[in-house]
Every structure is written in structure tokens, then in C-alpha cells.
Amino acid sequence: MISDLLTEAEHKMELATEHVASEFSTVRTGRANPQLLQRITVEYYGSPTPLQQLASISVPEPRLLVVHPFDKSTVNDIERALQTSDLSLNPSNDGNVIRIAFPPLTEERRKDLIKVVRNMAEEGRVAVRNIRRHSKNDMEAMHGEISDDDIRRGEDELQKLTDRYVEKIDQLLENKEDELLEV
Numbered sequence: 727m728i729s730d731l732l733t734e735a736e737h738k739m740e741l742a743t744e745h746v747a748s749e750f751s752t753v754r755t756g757r758a759n760p761q762l763l764q765r766i767t768v769e770y771y772g773s774p775t776p777l778q779q780l781a782s783i784s785v786p787e788p789r790l791l792v793v794h795p796f797d798k799s800t801v802n803d804i805e806r807a808l809q810t811s812d813l814s815l816n817p818s819n820d821g822n823v824i825r826i827a828f829p830p831l832t833e834e835r836r837k838d839l840i841k842v843v844r845n846m847a848e849e850g851r852v853a854v855r856n857i858r859r860h861s862k863n864d865m866e867a868m869h870g871e872i873s874d875d876d877i878r879r880g881e882d883e884l885q886k887l888t889d890r891y892v893e894k895i896d897q898l899l900e901n902k903e904d905e906l907l908e909v
Contacts, residue, residue, distance in 0.1 A: 727868060728880035735861040735884060739854050739891040746850035746895050750902045753843055754813060758791045758828050760784075768807040770800060780804060793824040839906050847899040851892050858888040
């Protein structure tokens, strides 16, 4: 029973870590990255549609993204969605494709982005700790069914799992900070 709880906790912690990694991929660095546009939705025939379903995204140069709409009539809608997004992008279109140039990040903007990713990492750590707390409560609820020694061993394993996933999040954060500070 304890092993089932530990397996479930590990799976949830893995998902929390993957979520942090995907959140990090949406933070803009000095380079163009198609992942930045992952959250963009376009109003297409009255319904919000993910940009990936309406266009292909390529990176011909390190500081340039090119969006090729599958349907040429959506160019203006896609451009509008990019302009109104929270990414502070300035797209330009030639009627067929949309180009998004990424200017170099200023030192001040880099520091702001580091604060953002640190906040995301802390949210991930909190999620992992919450998983630990819920699993620990579930273990303690089995007090009459399982010996105290087994519960204590399970809690020790749970703490090791928690430490391992918090360390993974810290490593992701360190990599992202290095990427942001890279000029």
C-alpha cells in the first residue's frame, strides 16, 4: 500500500516538474523559439484556436520566427493575436507570412525575466511539497493497518523523492537563468 502511494506521488511530482519545464519554455530569451507561441490562440471563425493548428512556425535565423498560415485569409487574425499577446511581440506580415524579429534583451529585461522564472520555479517546488504533504497524510491515515516502522520508512522514501524533484526544478531554473544571462 505504501509503495502504491509512493508511485503515485512520484508520478505527480514528475508531472509538476514537466509543467515547470514547459512554463520555462514560454519565457522569452534572446533567441527565437517556436515554444514561445505555444499559448497563443487566434480568433478563427468565432472560436479561439491554438496558433499551431492554423500555421507552421519556423526559425530561419536565431532572432527571427516565421509563421506560415495554412489559410492566407487568417494572416491578419494571427497578426492581431500576436500583437495583443502578453509576449510584447511586434509582428510584420507581407500578406503571405508573418515575421517576428526578436531584438536583443536589455539587462533590465533580463533581470525581470529571471524574477519571473524564479517565481515559476517556486510554484513548482510548492506543488511538489503539496504532493508530499497529501501523500504523507494518506500514509498516516493507514496508522492502524500498517506498522509505525513501515509508515516511517515510507515517509523517509517520500522525503527522498521530494528532495530529488525539488533538485530537478532547481537544475531547470539554473539552466534557464544561464540561458537568460547569455548575451
